[in-house]
Amino acid sequence: MKLICDGLDLSDAVLKVSKALSVKAANPALEGIKIVAKGDSLTLTATDLELTIEKTIKADVLMEGETVVVGKYFVEFAKKLEKEQVELCRLDDGGLQIKYSESESELQVFPVENFPIIEKDGEGKKIELTESAFKEAVDKVIFSCSQDDSRPILKGVLFEIEDGLLTTVALDGFRMSVVKTDVVSEENFKAVIPSRTLQEITRLLDKDEDKITLVVQKNALFIEIENTRLYSRLIEGEFVKYGHIIPSTFSNKVTVNKDALLNSIERASIVAKNDRYNIVKFDVKEEVLSVSAKSEVGNVNENVNVNLSGKDITIAFNAKYIMDYLKSEKGEFITLFLNSPIDPCIIKAVGNERFLYLVLPVRINA
Amino acid sequence: MKLICDGLDLSDAVLKVSKALSVKAANPALEGIKIVAKGDSLTLTATDLELTIEKTIKADVLMEGETVVVGKYFVEFAKKLEKEQVELCRLDDGGLQIKYSESESELQVFPVENFPIIEKDGEGKKIELTESAFKEAVDKVIFSCSQDDSRPILKGVLFEIEDGLLTTVALDGFRMSVVKTDVVSEENFKAVIPSRTLQEITRLLDKDEDKITLVVQKNALFIEIENTRLYSRLIEGEFVKYGHIIPSTFSNKVTVNKDALLNSIERASIVAKNDRYNIVKFDVKEEVLSVSAKSEVGNVNENVNVNLSGKDITIAFNAKYIMDYLKSEKGEFITLFLNSPIDPCIIKAVGNERFLYLVLPVRINA
Numbered sequence: 001m002k003l004i005c006d007g008l009d010l011s012d013a014v015l016k017v018s019k020a021l022s023v024k025a026a027n028p029a030l031e032g033i034k035i036v037a038k039g040d041s042l043t044l045t046a047t048d049l050e051l052t053i054e055k056t057i058k059a060d061v062l063m064e065g066e067t068v069v070v071g072k073y074f075v076e077f078a079k080k081l082e083k084e085q086v087e088l089c090r091l092d093d094g095g096l097q098i099k100y101s102e103s104e105s106e107l108q109v110f111p112v113e114n115f116p117i118i119e120k121d122g123e124g125k126k127i128e129l130t131e132s133a134f135k136e137a138v139d140k141v142i143f144s145c146s147q148d149d150s151r152p153i154l155k156g157v158l159f160e161i162e163d164g165l166l167t168t169v170a171l172d173g174f175r176m177s178v179v180k181t182d183v184v185s186e187e188n189f190k191a192v193i194p195s196r197t198l199q200e201i202t203r204l205l206d207k208d209e210d211k212i213t214l215v216v217q218k219n220a221l222f223i224e225i226e227n228t229r230l231y232s233r234l235i236e237g238e239f240v241k242y243g244h245i246i247p248s249t250f251s252n253k254v255t256v257n258k259d260a261l262l263n264s265i266e267r268a269s270i271v272a273k274n275d276r277y278n279i280v281k282f283d284v285k286e287e288v289l290s291v292s293a294k295s296e297v298g299n300v301n302e303n304v305n306v307n308l309s310g311k312d313i314t315i316a317f318n319a320k321y322i323m324d325y326l327k328s329e330k331g332e333f334i335t336l337f338l339n340s341p342i343d344p345c346i347i348k349a350v351g352n353e354r355f356l357y358l359v360l361p362v363r364i365n366a
Numbered sequence: 367m368k369l370i371c372d373g374l375d376l377s378d379a380v381l382k383v384s385k386a387l388s389v390k391a392a393n394p395a396l397e398g399i400k401i402v403a404k405g406d407s408l409t410l411t412a413t414d415l416e417l418t419i420e421k422t423i424k425a426d427v428l429m430e431g432e433t434v435v436v437g438k439y440f441v442e443f444a445k446k447l448e449k450e451q452v453e454l455c456r457l458d459d460g461g462l463q464i465k466y467s468e469s470e471s472e473l474q475v476f477p478v479e480n481f482p483i484i485e486k487d488g489e490g491k492k493i494e495l496t497e498s499a500f501k502e503a504v505d506k507v508i509f510s511c512s513q514d515d516s517r518p519i520l521k522g523v524l525f526e527i528e529d530g531l532l533t534t535v536a537l538d539g540f541r542m543s544v545v546k547t548d549v550v551s552e553e554n555f556k557a558v559i560p561s562r563t564l565q566e567i568t569r570l571l572d573k574d575e576d577k578i579t580l581v582v583q584k585n586a587l588f589i590e591i592e593n594t595r596l597y598s599r600l601i602e603g604e605f606v607k608y609g610h611i612i613p614s615t616f617s618n619k620v621t622v623n624k625d626a627l628l629n630s631i632e633r634a635s636i637v638a639k640n641d642r643y644n645i646v647k648f649d650v651k652e653e654v655l656s657v658s659a660k661s662e663v664g665n666v667n668e669n670v671n672v673n674l675s676g677k678d679i680t681i682a683f684n685a686k687y688i689m690d691y692l693k694s695e696k697g698e699f700i701t702l703f704l705n706s707p708i709d710p711c712i713i714k715a716v717g718n719e720r721f722l723y724l725v726l727p728v729r730i731n732a
Contacts, residue, residue: 107637267447298471
């Protein structure tokens with residue numbers, strides 16, 4: 001294998017694929033980046049078996065071939081070669097020789113046969129949407145994914161496509177986000193995509209109005225963005241039937257300015273988070289919502305004006321769960337839909353039925 | 367104690383003094399910020415006994431008095447009150463009441479008598495220089511300070527003033543920085559200032575052309591920058607007689623482009639740092655300096671053009687020590703002054719006699 005390429009192209013490609021590099025894998029080849037020189041291009045691939053990222057750049061290929069170079073060091077090295085023209089050559093004794101200017105260096109390689117063969121089928125059911133719509137559908141739900149390994153299905157986001165409408169859902173047992181987005185799709189289907197994959201996809205997006213196509217296969221997701229191809233395993237299993245969890249009637253509706261509520265909860269959280277449960281209490285009485293929190297370092301009592309329909313109510317939440325939602329919401333006013341201090345609370349922005357947040361209250365002593 | 371002040375002023379002041387807050391002190395009051403309301407101002411103080419920072423802001427004082435509020439939480443709280451007018455009031459039961467808009471909160475306080483009394487004498491020997499000159503005198507030496515507690519004197523920077531010339535010196539047993547700067551001073555004296563104090567001072571500086579005055583007392587340093595007063599203990603003891611360490615004659619002089627050398631060492635360091643000693647080897651032969659490094663992950667061999675006066679020489683260094691210097695130097699060309707592979711190397715920028723760097727080589731097998 002021998003090729004010449006531009007250092008900036010190489011550095012960009014190496015950085016992009018490196019997001020899929022394994023750390024301390026049982027198979028050391030998974031800590032490597034596979035390099036394939038063929039035709040007039042160079043293709044780099046990294047994988048941790050769940051997520052695979054591959055990028056192709058232009059190269060002057062003098063001899064076709066392939067190798068797997070030690071990933072972490074190749075990333076650092078390529079970053080320092082951005083201004084150079086770079087020659088990569090697999091030496092007979094096995095190392096990867098890197099030549100630039102008057103200099104030549106060599107990095108350790110792994111046997112190519114130890115690098116896994118990734119299924120790279122680009123066929124499957126398709127959905128098309130703009131980058132900005134995709135980002136919104138992901139950003140508003142991903143914080144509700146579980147971090148806990150005990151139920152792997154909850155570490156992913158449900159993508160449910162029905163008649164041109166994509167519903168994304170994430171939940172962790174304490175709160176749930178549900179977002180609806182218009183998409184172009186010819187088929188109805190469901191898939192659960194790992195939250196890490198979705199994060200890496202959103203990082204690759206920088207052109208809001210461009211359209212992207214997600215290709216969903218039986219066990220995998222495929223997406224291509226500007227010569228970067230990303231393959232991800234889907235999470236197997238049945239997602240929670242989330243529709244059952246959402247109450248359909250409510251006795252209380254509390255409408256409030258989002259920023260005012262967020263500011264008050266942020267201050268309350270400063271003392272609340274000193275406590276294990278980070279509890280803030282809401283006392284709704286006539287036209288005022290009192291936000292309060294208490295711990296050994298102090299107490300906070302804030303009054304926020306609201307519009308209340310229904311009876312007075314006292315209810316408490318984990319401050320983090322409410323703040324996560326309020327930070328992701330762009331609307332000016334939101335409505336809390338409540339039934340009792342122990343029933344789930346639904347939150348929606350006024351005038352936006354497409355983003356629903358559900359959060360369980362925390363039981364406190366009256 | 368009762369006062370009203372602007373939230374933005376308060377937040378800025380609390381953030382500045384918080385840099386001197388103790389973490390997990392034996393005396394909990396050291397984790398607090400002292401608040402003194404007197405006349406038409408509010409003074410905040412934090413100290414860890416080595417470093418004390420104090421700031422005064424305007425306030426409408428309704429009742430004079432003082433208290434010590436729990437520092438970490440007050441910092442976070444004040445940050446969230448930037449847009450408010452804030453009323454602070456010490457309650458009879460001891461807490462600090464914080465009122466803003468329609469809300470009121472309370473933070474824990476410590477007994478004022480547990481907060482140490484800091485000597486705040488502004489008298490002493492003075493040196494005056496511009497902020498930019500001070501920053502340069504500090505930034506070029508501070509990275510050579512020792513991190514090691516075994517010789518406390520080496521964790522500070524020597525300030526030596528002689529006839530209007532300030533010499534700053536730091537060394538850690540492996541390398542040394544010496545910088546000369548013109549200052550206005552009526553007396554000759556020496557002081558060793560803790561590196562942490564110097565870092566906090568440089569963070570307070572944002573007007574390059576403004577002049578600052580350092581006041582050096584017997585055991586303390588005092589400086590005032592825009593109503594922020596900083597007091598620091600000096601490090602006691604005799605600093606190393608650094609002049610003896612610097613060789614006066616050299617058999618080899620190697621002049622090289624600084625950026626070219628830095629780029630090569632940075633690449634070499636990628637493979638070298640995988641090894642415990644981070645060793646890069648310099649082979650100077652005629653007009654070429656070969657920079658090389660080797661470890662189990664690979665090897666780097668780079669050639670940099672140089673101007674050599676003297677014999678060919680092979681010498682090795684810890685890459686970090688050379689990179690620290692090269693990153694702090696602004697000149698285009700530098701000269702390495704060498705005697706042998708085991709003697710100290712001196713580095714200076716061409717045309718600048720005011721910044722000298724000394725670094726010990728690493729012995730390697732020929």
